[in-house]
Amino acid sequence: xxxxxxxxxxxxxxxxxxxxxxxxxxxxxxxxxxxxxxxxxxxxxxxxxxxxxxxxxxxxxxxxxxxxxxxxxxxxxxxxxxxxxxxxxxxxxxxxxxxxxxxxxxxxxxxxxxxxxxxxxxxxxxxxxxxxxxxxxxxxxxxxxxxxxxxxxxxxxxxxxxxxxxxxxxxxxxxxxxxxxxxxxxxxxxxxxxxxxxxxxxxxxxxxxxxxxxxxxxxxxxxxxxxxxxxxxxxxxxxxxxxxxxxxxxxxxxxxxxxxxxxxxxxxxxxxxxxxxxxxxxxxxxxxxxxxxxxxxxxxxxxxxxxxxxxxxxxxxxxxxxxxxxxxxxxxxxxxxxxxxxxxxxxxxxxxxxxxxxxxxxxxxxxxxxxxxxxxxxxxxxxxxxxxxxxxxxxxxxxxxxxxxxxxxxxxxxxxxxxxxxxxxxxxxxxxxxxxxxxxxxxxxxxxxxxxxxxxxxxxxxxxxxxxxxxxxxxxxxxxxxxxxxxxxxxxxxxxxxxxxxxxxxxxxxxxxxxxxxxxxxxxxxxxxxxxxxxxxxxxxxxxx
Amino acid sequence: xxxxxxxxxxxxxxxxxxxxxxxxxxxxxxxxxxxxxxxxxxxxxxxxxxxxxxxxxxxxxxxxxxxxxxxxxxxxxxxxxxxxxxxxxxxxxxxxxxxxxxxxxxxxxxxxxxxxxxxxxxxxxxxxxxxxxxxxxxxxxxxxxxxxxxxxxxxxxxxxxxxxxxxxxxxxxxxxxxxxxxxxxxxxxxxxxxxxxxxxxxxxxxxxxxxxxxxxxxxxxxxxxxxxxxxxxxxxxxxxxxxxxxxxxxxxxxxxxxxxxxxxxxxxxxxxxxxxxxxxxxxxxxxxxxxxxxxxxxxxxxxxxxxxxxxxxxxxx
Numbered sequence: 001x002x003x004x005x006x007x008x009x010x011x012x013x014x015x016x017x018x019x020x021x022x023x024x025x026x027x028x029x030x031x032x033x034x035x036x037x038x039x040x041x042x043x044x045x046x047x048x049x050x051x052x053x054x055x056x057x058x059x060x061x062x063x064x065x066x067x068x069x070x071x072x073x074x075x076x077x078x079x080x081x082x083x084x085x086x087x088x089x090x091x092x093x094x095x096x097x098x099x100x101x102x103x104x105x106x107x108x109x110x111x112x113x114x115x116x117x118x119x120x121x122x123x124x125x126x127x128x129x130x131x132x133x134x135x136x137x138x139x140x141x142x143x144x145x146x147x148x149x150x151x152x153x154x155x156x157x158x159x160x161x162x163x164x165x166x167x168x169x170x171x172x173x174x175x176x177x178x179x180x181x182x183x184x185x186x187x188x189x190x191x192x193x194x195x196x197x198x199x200x201x202x203x204x205x206x207x208x209x210x211x212x213x214x215x216x217x218x219x220x221x222x223x224x225x226x227x228x229x230x231x232x233x234x235x236x237x238x239x240x241x242x243x244x245x246x247x248x249x250x251x252x253x254x255x256x257x258x259x260x261x262x263x264x265x266x267x268x269x270x271x272x273x274x275x276x277x278x279x280x281x282x283x284x285x286x287x288x289x290x291x292x293x294x295x296x297x298x299x300x301x302x303x304x305x306x307x308x309x310x311x312x313x314x315x316x317x318x319x320x321x322x323x324x325x326x327x328x329x330x331x332x333x334x335x336x337x338x339x340x341x342x343x344x345x346x347x348x349x350x351x352x353x354x355x356x357x358x359x360x361x362x363x364x365x366x367x368x369x370x371x372x373x374x375x376x377x378x379x380x381x382x383x384x385x386x387x388x389x390x391x392x393x394x395x396x397x398x399x400x401x402x403x404x405x406x407x408x409x410x411x412x413x414x415x416x417x418x419x420x421x422x423x424x425x426x427x428x429x430x431x432x433x434x435x436x437x438x439x440x441x442x443x444x445x446x447x448x449x450x451x452x453x454x455x456x457x458x459x460x461x462x463x464x465x466x467x468x469x470x471x472x473x474x475x476x477x478x479x480x481x482x483x484x485x486x487x488x489x490x491x492x493x494x495x496x497x498x499x500x501x502x503x504x505x506x507x508x509x510x511x512x513x514x515x516x517x518x519x520x521x522x523x524x525x526x527x528x529x530x531x532x533x534x535x536x537x538x539x540x541x542x543x544x545x
Numbered sequence: 546x547x548x549x550x551x552x553x554x555x556x557x558x559x560x561x562x563x564x565x566x567x568x569x570x571x572x573x574x575x576x577x578x579x580x581x582x583x584x585x586x587x588x589x590x591x592x593x594x595x596x597x598x599x600x601x602x603x604x605x606x607x608x609x610x611x612x613x614x615x616x617x618x619x620x621x622x623x624x625x626x627x628x629x630x631x632x633x634x635x636x637x638x639x640x641x642x643x644x645x646x647x648x649x650x651x652x653x654x655x656x657x658x659x660x661x662x663x664x665x666x667x668x669x670x671x672x673x674x675x676x677x678x679x680x681x682x683x684x685x686x687x688x689x690x691x692x693x694x695x696x697x698x699x700x701x702x703x704x705x706x707x708x709x710x711x712x713x714x715x716x717x718x719x720x721x722x723x724x725x726x727x728x729x730x731x732x733x734x735x736x737x738x739x740x741x742x743x744x745x746x747x748x749x750x751x752x753x754x755x756x757x758x759x760x761x762x763x764x765x766x767x768x769x770x771x772x773x774x775x776x777x778x779x780x781x782x783x784x785x786x787x788x789x790x791x792x793x794x795x796x797x798x799x800x801x802x803x804x805x806x807x808x809x810x811x812x813x814x815x816x817x818x819x820x821x822x823x824x825x826x827x828x829x830x831x832x833x834x835x836x837x838x839x840x841x842x843x844x845x846x847x848x849x850x851x852x853x854x855x856x857x858x859x860x861x862x
Contacts, residue, residue, distance in 0.1 A: 071715050144712050150689065151672040155638070155714060239690025245673060246688070279579070285592035310675065311686045312693045315623050319616055326608035330601055337600040338592075340568060343575035345588040350576070358572060365568050369561040376557065376611050378618025382550055382682040385675060385710040449554070451679020453710040456718035460706065535589050541581065 015418070015515040030115035031518055036101035037416075038122050039092060044485065046088040046129060053081035055478060058440075058471040066458040074457040075142040076158065082145025087167045088129055090401055091259060094266030095212070096125070096177050098408045099205045101416060103181055105509035105516065106199050108190025108525040113183040114176075121176035128170030135162040144455065146256070149237035149248040153229040161230055164223040171216045171223075174262075178212030181205055190508070192527035199507050199531050200283060203290040204269030207297035211258045211265075214301070219255035222248065249311055253304035261300040263397050264364075265293055267404020268335055271357045274411055275339050277505045278354040279346030280539055282532040285338040292331035299328040309380045318377055325375035332368050336361060347539065351503070352426030356407030359434045363399025367392060370445065388448025391441045399437055406433070406484060413488065414502045418515040419495030425487045433480035439473025504540045506532050549618050550682040557611065622683060625696035629664035630657075633745065633828035636667065636674040636687045639716035641707065644828055648741025648748075653722035655707065657699055658732035664696040666793055666831075670824050675711035678724055686711050692793045692831075699726040749833025752826055761815070770815060771808045777838035782809040796831050 016033045026034055057077050060068040069077070100118065104111050112118050135141055141163040143152040152160050185198070185206050226248070228234045235241030237248040276283045283289055305313055305321040339361055348354070370392040373379050383389065413421055443466040452463045459467070501510040512521050529536065579587075632655065633644040643651045657663050667676055669689040676695065677684040685695035699705075709720035727735060742748070753759065761770035776791045784807040789795055798805055800822065803815035822830070 066718070071718065075712075075715065075717070142714070148673060148712070151712070151714060155672050239688075245690070280581075280587040282589055282591065284590060285597050288592065288597045309619075310684050311673075312688050312691065315620070318619065322616060322619075323612055326605075326612050329608060330605055333604045334597070334601055336568065337596075340571050340575070341596070343572065343579060345590065346575070346579045347581045347585060347587040348576055348579050349581045358576070361572060362565075362569060365565055366561070369557075369564055372561070372608070372611060373554070373557050376553060376615025376618075378550055378615045378622060379554055379557070380615075381619065381622055381684050382554075382679070384684065385677070386679075451677070451706065451708065453677060453708045453718075455712040458718045534587065539581065541583070 013513060014517060015513065016518045017418075017515050019518050028119070030111070030119050032100050032104050032112045032115065032118055033416075033516065033518075035118050035122050036097050039096040039100060039125070042122075042126060042129065043089050043092055043097065046084050047481075050081050050084035050089055051478065051481065053077045053084070055474060057081060058474040060457065061459070061467045062471045064459050064461045064464050064467075071457040072142060075144075075455070076140035078455055079142050079144050080136060080140055083141070083163060083167065084132065085397075086145055086259070086263075087170050088125075088132065090263040090397055091174055091212075092125060092170075092177070093263075093401070093405050094270065094408060095181070095205060095208055095262070096121070096173075098201075098270065098405075098412060099181060099208075099266065100177070102412065102509055103184055103202060103205060104188065105512065105520050106202050106507055107185060107188055108193055108508045108521065108527065109184065109188035110519040110521075112180045113188055114180050117176050118180050121173040121180070124173035124176070125170055128166045128168075128173065131162055131166035131169065135159040135166060138162070146252060147223070147226055147248075148252075149226065149229070149243075149245050150239065153226055153236075154238045154240070161227050164227050168220050168223045168227075171220045174212050175216045178209035178216070181209040182213065185209075190525045190527055193508075196287070197527060197529070197531050198290075200272035200286070200289050200293075201266075201269035204265045204272065204293045207293040208262050208265045208269075211262050211297050211300065215255045215258040215262070218251060219259075222251040222255070225251075246308070246312055249308050250305065253307045254301070257304040257307065258297075258300045260393070260396065261296055263401040264404075265296060267360060267401045267408075268293065270404045270408035270411070271339060271360050272335075273505075273507070274353045274357040274407055275342050276532045276534065277411075277503050278351060278357070279343050279348050280504075280534045281342055281346045282530070282534060283338065284341035284344070285334075286531065288334055289338050292334045295331040296328060299324065299331070303328055306375055306380070309377055310384055322375055322377045326372075329368065329371060329375070332364075336365055336368070349539075350427075351410075352421070352423060352430055353407045353411035353503075355427060355430040356403050356410065359430060360400060360403040360407060363395050363403060363434075363437065367395030367399055370395065383448050385454055386448035387444040387452050387454055390454050391444035391448060394441045394444075399441070403433070403437075406430075409484070409488070411503070411505075412509075413491070414498030415509055415514045415516070417488075417492055417495070418498055419491045420498050420502060421484075421487050421491045421495060425483060429480050429483035429487075432476060432483065436473050436476030436478075436480050440470050440477050441473070443467075443469040443473075502540060504537050504543065506534055506537055547680065547682045549621070553611075553614050553618060556614075560607070622695075625664040625694060626662045629662040629696055631664050631666060631832070632657075633825075633832070634665050634667035634676060634687065635670060635824040635828065636676070636709070636720075637670040638672065638714055639709070639720040641676070641709075641720070641722050642825065644745055644825065645736070645739075645741075646745050646832060647736055647739075648744045649736060649739030650741070653707070654725060655722070656725045656727060656732060656735050658729040659699050659702050659726050660729070662696060662698045664694060666692050666694055666828070668692050668797075668824055668827075672713045673711045674709045674713050674720065677708045677710035678705055679708070680705040680724075684710055692797060694793075699724070702726045702728055745829050745832040746836035747833075749829035749831070749836075752822075752829055753833055756818075756822075769811070771811055773834050774837045777835045779838075781806075783807060784809050784811070784813075793831055793835075796834050797827060800827065800830060 016031055060074055138159050141158045141160055143156050225236050229236045235243045237243040237245050272289055303325045306325045309318050410426055447466045452459055498514050500513050508525055631646045635642040641653050643655050667687040669687045674687040676687055681697040683695055683697050685693050703726055705724040707722040707724050761768045762773050764774055766772045779791055780788045781791050782788055801819040804813040807813045
């Protein structure tokens with residue numbers, strides 16, 4: 001322990017970044033850390049495309065009339081914004097970047113259990129992404145990210161088949177990542193690292209991976225059925241061909257509701273690492289947080305039809321799905337209370353990752369509480385398919401998932417790059433993101449309650465004031481997202497050398513050098529301590545003093 | 546309806562504000578009180594089973610209350626009163642077509658009298674749409690190939706937004722209209738000036754004759770098809786042993802795809818009408834079959850053809 005902390009930092013030391021050079025050494029790598037960086041670059045690219053579409057959507061909605069783009073263009077913008085953000089950014093974001101980078105190190109392994117499969121998963125993602133871009137260049141797709149039938153199979157004149165296949169292929173990348181993480185957590189843990197000593201990030205990534213493994217195949221099958229009905233006119237979903245349009249919604253949401261947990265659980269894991277570190281404390285209720293991740297993964301599969309309360313399902317199935325939706329809210333509530341309690345009698349510092357964790361708790365709380373509105377049947381009838389839903393899921397998926405992702409990127413950036421990002425700019429960006437986010441999405445709750453439907457290209461003039469606020473917020477949010485990209489790049493060259501463990505954090509990944517050597521550890525770690533043993537690790541101030 | 550929905554909405558808003566403020570305040574309080582100070586170590590705390598149980602069970606209790614409250618409202622939203630005035634809605638890209646039982650037809654507008662229960666029987670000619678009136682807090686998807694229903698009772702005169710709330714393609718945001726709520730007298734005047742050619746059931750009756758349906762669906766029960774008098778809303782014994790309720794969707798299916806649910810004792814000999822009748826014609830047929838189950842004095846049955854009126858007379862329970 002003491003020796004590990006005392007290792008001298010030497011930037012010229014061989015690490016995973018400088019061990020080999022050349023484009024081949026990256027494109028053919030099986031090193032989980034390099035693959036994580038390949039993913040980082042790819043998902044960042046898609047994030048900014050999806051974000052650009054979002055800005056165009058907000059600009060169109062600045063005025064009630066449809067005056068910036070044509071209605072068909074607008075429909076394509078929100079469809080591709082959703083498809084890219086969900087399938088090409090949010091789903092792979094933390095699992096494929098931070099999960100890929102950290103899981104082997106957190107369990108004390110040299111790599112993931114299946115390194116070549118890991119590389120294949122990135123190539124599948126790239127093939128899927130390339131197909132998606134190709135579909136966009138050809139003219140895009142206008143089905144919404146939800147591909148509802150029979151619109152998608154019999155009425156849309158856009159590139160539905162290609163977009164569907166793109167997501168189908170990217171889905172396999174997700175399945176393989178999930179498989180790799182499950183196998184790694186089961187088989188590759190270091191001696192002494194029992195399940196009850198695993199970092200909570202590993203627990204949440206494990207739960208996420210189980211959902212990816214069990215849910216994604218259903219999405220794949222559903223998309224294949226859409227393609228078959230559209231190309232061969234097999235009657236599956238279109239009633240004029242003898243199909244059932246609601247069958248599609250059941251299949252789609254059977255994946256896509258759990259997919260929400262694919263996006264949020266990893267962020268919960270990140271926050272469960274950040275808060276103990278910057279509070280210098282063991283996580284309050286370790287087993288409650290760990291088990292609630294599993295609880296969310298299991299219950300998350302039983303609530304899909306709450307997206308369909310007004311779709312034409314029976315009264316009694318709506319009752320069952322409403323009740324189950326309240327059950328899945330309990331483990332989420334438990335987590336929020338435990339994170340808050342972790343700070344009690346801590347020694348709290350306010351570095352950038354902690355600011356993102358605070359932001360996460362706040363925005364996730366609002367997102368979760370507004371979920372209670374939507375799960376209440378009588379209210380859902382009014383606010384579903386309005387901007388209330390848009391606001392709700394952006395609070396979860398952007399306020400929650402993206403805040404967690406950015407918090408994690410700042411927290412582990414010193415480990416990934418060996419450099420510190422500029423702390424002032426980090427804090428400033430966190431603040432800008434928080435303000436911009438709330439200004440963008442809070443007015444949408446009110447818009448939804450007042451009745452503005454989602455996916456509207458033009459709208460009655462009484463909704464304009466709130467839309468202007470939202471559009472203003474989105475430009476602030478854009479600045480908040482561009483800043484980290486700029487200073488992360490800057491820090492690669494000019495950032496302060498980080499050292500092995502700049503935060504004084506617990507966890508095996510901090511016991512190796514930054515950036516880590518290709519095989520992560522110079523010797524096989526043996527774990528003799530519980531997770532979050534912050535009473536044994538000095539805070540960075542004490543080390544510096 | 547708006548009042549009960551808003552009551553729960555306000556309750557949830559208050560609950561959310563209280564919870565959000567409590568959590569924000571706690572985080573801020575801890576962040577200030579326990580901010581890092583030189584020489585002060587964090588106190589290591591494992592957790593607390595009692596606290597964990599408390600913040601699992603108490604929220605669960607609150608959630609159950611919200612669930613029941615929301616379910617009660619939903620039950621009311623989904624159960625139209627028996628004596629509702631019926632309006633048939635046919636949605637298509639990108640237009641609402643509405644047919645009053647009394648005969649008048651409207652496009653992208655619905656005139657209703659204040660204070661009366663209105664039941665909408667809705668279907669779509671193409672993709673899924675959604676009939677959303679924010680002022681009434683009600684919304685229901687309009688699905689091709691089946692009927693869905695919703696109901697409301699307007700309590701104030703005025704003109705309210707009608708929105709399509711399920712994305713349906715190019716002009717989704719243009720698929721809007723007006724719900725015009727009028728004083729009953731004004732509404733009656735509007736109905737009278739509508740220039741309607743017969744009620745929906747009368748038009749259905751004519752179509753019923755024209756398609757040759759009475760040949761088999763004889764009122765004396767001796768035809769090759771079942772007698773349709775009095776069946777609406779009643780259970781029907783099927784050939785395969787199942788029992789279904791003869792509701793709008795059953796009648797619809799039995800016209801379009803008669804072999805799907807054949808009545809016990811009859812042969813599947815009826816021709817398929819899928820593609821031969823439009824959604825509007827189908828609404829008139831359904832309205833006509835329903836009119837056969839109303840009391841003989843019912844307005845809809847007054848001018849029925851010989852076959853139908855004789856059957857009404859013969860209907861002795």
